[in-house]
Amino acid sequence: MRFRMLSALVLTSALLACATRGAAPTPQPPTASPMKTPSPLDPAAEQYVKLVLAVGQHDGNYVDAYYGPEAWAAEAKAAQVPLPEIGEQAAALVKTVEAVPVPAEPLLAMRRRFLLTQLSALAARVRMLSGEKLKFDEESQALYDARAPHHTAAQFEEVLAGLDRLVPGPGPLAERLERYRQGFVIPKDKLDVVCRAAIDESRRRTLKHVTLPAHETFTLEFVTGKPWGGYNWFKGNATSLIQINTDLPLFIWRAIDLAAHEGYPGHHVYNALLEQHLVRERGWVEFTVYPLFSPMSLIAEGSANYGIEVAFPDAGAYARDVLFPLAGLDPKLADDYVRVEELSGKLSYASNEAARGYLDGTLSREAARDWLVKYGLMSPERATQRLAFIDTYRAYVINYNLGRDLVAGYMEKQVGSGATPERHWEVFRELLSSPALPADLR
Template structure:
């Protein structure tokens, strides 16, 4: 019987005659991520290394206990590594956190249950704050005062927002215009790879509103879910989040800076349920505010996107105010996921919270619960991630001159997108 690749590696590294380097561990880390992906199809979000390696790992199909033993061995060998400089220290810290999160994911795939906060800490290196219903109700009352008509706040918000739906025949031009503006604003401060590009597709029947599938060589596939109405403000949100300076820019910069320039091969693979995702989602969400100030976004939507979508620009100011208020309900999403996943609420109770506390459209609330089922504590990466990235970036903005301060923020943002920093490294 042939020994598997991982058994051979384990034997080779068991002896004291061979001293593993960080690069050795990084190459084995890549194989281990791919090996988990054989058991968990959603785990490998992106891989653009040699296809033969993925084929080999798939063919071998190592069991979870064997993979777990290899991760433990890699962590043991990583512990005594001494960085030569600050960048190497970040790399070692990155690999350590990523490998530790892989142990947790294997435990979950093996049937182990974690409390919501414990799971997020071990998978994403962060824990979300939580609030009671009364905290959010104070915000809901402010929204209530802005909305005309009768009925529940959720019903009146849905009726009001129906005026801002992008007609399906205008989705592509509106999104093209938004993405173009997001790219132009990003390119003023970040030099993107010359060949970077993406394909845009509209899809249905997905548990998410938008997704970036990074293909390597600075290429992405961006998909937008059209199953439910898409409101005009989502064009900028998704254009920045999925494109510039969000996921597409992040992955392209990691590939150029770390994979191509430094030969850090571990960045050719992106495990979705890992600390890396908090930076990816947090920077993508905060990237919206990086690309547009509130005033710039209002002007762009009022003069370009609203007319293009056939929506009255005179409504833009009030709609922007409402958007800012509803954004303050963001952490209600984490609370809903926590109570649902820990079994404290059933599906109906969770939907009630989403509709009446977070003011989700009723038709989308069930979709959100399906996201919890599929991705569990991943939800913290969007809002907590954005808040952690924001605090980190703003600490680097010290000038009293607005333009200089903005340039400082962009410099810090670019550095973040080009480095292996994780949540605990942002504090």
């Protein structure tokens, strides 16, 4: 799936390979800065964390990361608070937070708004778990505080026409593209070296502009049997487990995407910065937990996708000069391949339309798969995997493309024209270190 995180992990026989950059330090419970000033929001923040953990007892995907006090997690597991009671507690907590005057300091005001927005999404998730049915757009608004634009088939036709001219061979475009891409698959015996090279390069580039804790680290694993392509499980103490799914062949272009999105400056960096600046320095315990189905995910996924461009403005050249030789692929074919992949990326919203129609009942499963094949240019196997993702995560799909576009628009407004690369990194770093939500990007 995404490109994300979690607290507890079970390793299975799906593990194909494992590589680690140093021994991972033992996660430590977050501690507040000795200079921390108590806030009237602190008790509400603690209650919020406990409510998220309580919802997690009813939804195994809900708590994506948690590194707060172990006693709170144990308490949630023992209590098994019923959904109606969670909903009542959430409504009462909203009133408590609303009663706190809006702080004059902008960051503190953002904190108050963060708690209210996250609680609204939590309440919506509780209603869904209790049986309430929402349309795709209603769900995305309720959970992620955003609605993706609608696209017609005609809006994808121009991109398809451009690809039709680029992709060689006979037959339908989706079949031709799949055949073409098969020439750029990373051999299984090269997966570790190629993916590690891309992650190490994205890390090197990021650390030139972003200060992370000296002990930050990650573990890299290759797995199978998942509905997603890559995942970041953040474990606290600036430590991540990055998993890459090898159910389907991995194309060379994906190595850059996964490295930047899952690692640097994507999910690993986002979570490490929140932990450092908001949890450890300010003692804001609400950031020790990450509820997946919440507005945080639009920021997380959107910034991770935008971060690919920040870290690799020269992605084509890097792929050609470094990754192609490592994978044993012909660098002379790289430029044409990169043009195809960059143009294909403009079809990302086709997944939203398939998900919207499928979840709203206007497309059957077969029709949604066919839409993904025709307008998303996926192979039937990849379209089937995408539908498995949609079955599990539903409207979450908007966070990748709409999230990326909202972050890009925010960056353009904040940076202005003619800004230096360092200025881009500065604004991006500030975004990743803040309690920003979708409303702050508009």
